[in-house]
Amino acid sequence: YAYLQTGQDEKAKALTAKMAGIGAHILAMPGMDDMKTGGHFFDNELRAVTAMELRDWQAAAEVQEAPGSEPYNVFTVWWAQGTAAGHLHDAKLAASALVGFDKALEAMKTSPYAAYIDGMQVQRNEILAWQAFAEDRPGDAEVFMGTAADQQDKMGQAEVDIPAREMLGDLLAMEKKPVEALAEYRVALKLSPNRLNGLLGAGAAAEAAGQVDTAKAFYRAAAVQTHSAAASGRPDLKRAVALAAG
Structure with missing residues (x-):
């Protein structure tokens, strides 16, 4: 884990x-x-x-x-x-x-x-x-x-x-409901702080909702936690790291 x-x-x-x-x-x-x-x-x-x-x-x-x-x-x-x-x-x-x-x-x-x-x-x-x-x-x-x-x-x-609430965020994001998804990700991250997929999901939802600064804050947290995806091949993580640095 x-x-x-x-x-x-x-x-x-x-x-x-x-x-x-x-x-x-x-x-x-x-x-x-x-x-x-x-x-x-x-x-x-x-x-x-x-x-x-x-x-x-x-x-x-x-x-x-x-x-x-x-x-x-x-x-x-x-x-x-x-x-x-x-x-x-x-x-x-x-x-x-x-x-x-x-x-x-x-x-x-x-x-x-x-x-x-x-x-x-x-x-x-x-x-x-x-x-x-x-x-x-x-x-x-x-x-x-x-x-x-x-x-x-x-x-x-x-x-x-x-977390089931993180999954609820995933579902809402896939239904093109980024604002609602972001709210669920925030709750999930309070209960499970700094979960990587929670950070990435929240960042993507904020980005889709037009909340650029909020998205970058979540992406920066993911970048710090993973040493800028130094050992990961995940495209979603690498994209988040790039956007956090931009």
Whole structure:
């Protein structure tokens, strides 16, 4: 997560690639009954989240579950695919992602992790939002994503979650509503300060709204945080750095 927030893309990818081997080691260790299947979960999660954080939507759409994964440990794969479906405007992918996510939820009910089901409704509503957007139902998309954001506000988010309110900003920006998007990004950044995609999203929304100075302020923060994108190949980040310097 730290690598992703500071624009160290290749280090993040390299660490993610190691997770499969670490998971296999955990599975083979004696006395690890409570964490025995954790490797599969983290392998799936890291590959899904890395693609999403890098905004590589094609990669996110193609994330597959790690071999041998328990049915309840694959929900992040479907979450990534569902989110990618919205960005790629792929209604068929969105529908299949929702089916897969619901199967994972059902499996979780009889797993040792049943207590986490309520929290996963946030991600389910996000998938529903992206499905609605992919199906050209923007009003429904906003309702589902707004519900996800409100749920997360009440429950709290884990340390390295992708904020639902940041996703709401993404959705509104894609709907050509930059002022509304900027407002959501600002809230997300208060809850998750200096998140790189939050800064880039807020900058882009401000720019689209004609708020040039505000956009540059967000872009400058992203540039400082990533050492002017020195270790990143992300086009959106490099563009932000260039505009911040202009």
